[in-house]
Amino acid sequence: MSDPRNKLTACAHILADEKHESGLAGQITARGHHDNTYWTLPLGLAFDEATPDSWLLIDQHLQVMKGAGAYGIREPNPATRFHLWVYRCRADVHAIVHTHPPAASALAAAQTPLIVGHMDGTPLFEDTVFLPEWPGLPTADREGELIAGALGPHHALLLANHGLLTAGRSVQESAFLAVFMERMAQLQINAAPLGGVQPIDPTEARRARDFLRTDRIMNITFDAWSRRAARHRQGRSS
Numbered sequence: 001m002s003d004p005r006n007k008l009t010a011c012a013h014i015l016a017d018e019k020h021e022s023g024l025a026g027q028i029t030a031r032g033h034h035d036n037t038y039w040t041l042p043l044g045l046a047f048d049e050a051t052p053d054s055w056l057l058i059d060q061h062l063q064v065m066k067g068a069g070a071y072g073i074r075e076p077n078p079a080t081r082f083h084l085w086v087y088r089c090r091a092d093v094h095a096i097v098h099t100h101p102p103a104a105s106a107l108a109a110a111q112t113p114l115i116v117g118h119m120d121g122t123p124l125f126e127d128t129v130f131l132p133e134w135p136g137l138p139t140a141d142r143e144g145e146l147i148a149g150a151l152g153p154h155h156a157l158l159l160a161n162h163g164l165l166t167a168g169r170s171v172q173e174s175a176f177l178a179v180f181m182e183r184m185a186q187l188q189i190n191a192a193p194l195g196g197v198q199p200i201d202p203t204e205a206r207r208a209r210d211f212l213r214t215d216r217i218m219n220i221t222f223d224a225w226s227r228r229a230a231r232h233r234q235g236r237s238s
Helices: 005-017 078-089 102-109 119-124 141-151 171-194 202-212 215-237
Strands: 027-031 038-040 056-058 064-066 095-099 128-131 156-159 164-168
Touching: 005 027, 005 095, 005 171, 005 215, 027 078, 027 171, 038 078, 078 095, 078 141, 095 171, 102 156, 102 171, 119 171, 119 202, 128 141, 141 156, 141 164, 156 171, 164 171, 171 215, 202 215
Parallel strands: 128 156
Antiparallel strands: 027 038, 027 095, 038 056, 056 064, 095 164, 156 164
């Protein structure tokens, strides 16, 4: 597995553009080369502040093994501990996004599952589950066990009273699912006054999902979002 820090940085910038940041709430991680290790940002570093050098490689005890950090901070966010449980349970998962964006957080606060009712949401069809009870601040093993158990074999999870989680085979897949999960949550809220989101035909939803969830589609979409984020950052610095 190649060094994921460039992809992680692009992912952080994409999610910043998509308004996924909520203070210290939210983390992006990627599996390390060795068991029970993963890359994460230092505690308190905003998504749009991420650089390839700022990522920390940490172990199961949250000890830093590699990475410079940023602004003198070389301490990982203890809330990333539950990510370790997902990595342990799912050998296919190589990256995790957990954020509290506005629309998904509104559904979470209302304890309302996400409904796939639009073509853009079909990548999430039959792959999104709902954890109906908030397990609390995810800094201990119990919360990790509950979240990993609720996710099961799926790749997206809405946590009641909390936020969203996507677990992908790559950084690109995790970002792709997280962006569309938030967009579909916003669509669900917008559609509520019109009678609510109506589920789409399962056969057609599966066909669309199987096309949109290919590595090629997810990767070129991620690359386009990355270029957009780079333009935004360049515009702000000029």
